[in-house]
Amino acid sequence: MLSRVANSLFWLGRYVERAENYARFIDVNLNLSLDLPPDLKEQWDPLISATGDREYFQELYGDTIRRENAIKFLAFDENNHNSIISTIQKARENARIVRENIPRETWEVLNELHFYLQKKHKRKIWKKEDAGSTFKEIKNQLQLLNGISYGTIPRTLGWYFTRMGQYLERADKTSRILDVKYHFLLPSVEDVGSPLDFLHWTALLKSVSGFNAYRRMFGKIDPASIVQYLVLNRYFPRSIFFCLLEVERCLHEISQEPLGFSNPAEKAIGNLRADLEYADVNDLFSFGLHEYLDQLQIRLNEISTAVDDQYFKIQSNFSAEFQKQS
DSSP: HHHHHHHHHHHHHHHOOOOOHHHHHHHHHHHHHSSSSSTTTTOOOHHHHHOOOHHHHHHHOOOOOOOHHHHHHIIIISTTTTTTHHHHHHHHHHHHHTTTGGGGHHHHHHHHHEEEEEEEETTGEEEEEEEEHHHHHHHHHHHHHHHHHHSSSOHHHHHHHHHHHHHHHHHHHHHHHHHHHHHSSSOGGTTTTSHHHHHHEEEEHTTTTHHHHHHHOOOOOHHHHHHHHHHHHHHSTTTTHHHHHHHHHHHHHHHHOOOOOHHHHHHHHHHHHHHHEEEEEHHHHHHHHHHHHHHHHHHHHHHHHHIIIIISSHHHHHHHHHHHHO
């Protein structure tokens, strides 16, 4: 039972983070479409690719990716288990299971957001021209949820499982959106270094709320500097390396082993964290950025599997420790 509680808290963190990332990406893409040249179509294709659900999208909607069906698929399609409406439903269900372990306000915000999404679904908001305000509201509610959690939840095992899920999900989504931008977003090679290229890199930074912080650190928009910032920076909360540091810290707090590793999950995250800690941006490009990010996503999935094997199977020793710290 207690392993099930830990599992629900872990996936609560992941689903909330996934929903916020989708809302963030859609909101930025809607704003980007206002700045694109009149002869250039809105580019929803890369956003579908970033989710990893392109094949499933094609099963449901065919090969043509338009604004309307892209927004519906990413946000309101209940057949898509990764859409915003689906992930909030799953987060709400996990929160219901562990209501005694989370603040009352967390449940209330999730519940209100669930019914808000149901209302927008009935209105078929994806067909409206003013859909942008909906995604700003979704993003604001999820950020409110994170703020409530950060300020009210005791730092016991439950907190660390939730945070671990959140940062694993964030690392994965940052890697995916960066990979798609680098390979698929521009319509032609000739656009590299153009004002259009500048718009796309700016949109990428805004999609992770990193534009202003990046400009303060680096000044000009430079692809290599952006890759360094989003992959290797240890201070930006949405960089991949920062997320890995947080995941590793959560695992050590859970196991109460501050050094080295005591289980396969800690070993896997420690190896991946060390690889990024001693890498520089030239190593990433020499290896091939797409190949590097693809391998990183595989390793993140392996870490998630190792966490599941270590903690979410029925284990009497872990259950006793969870009860003691909760």
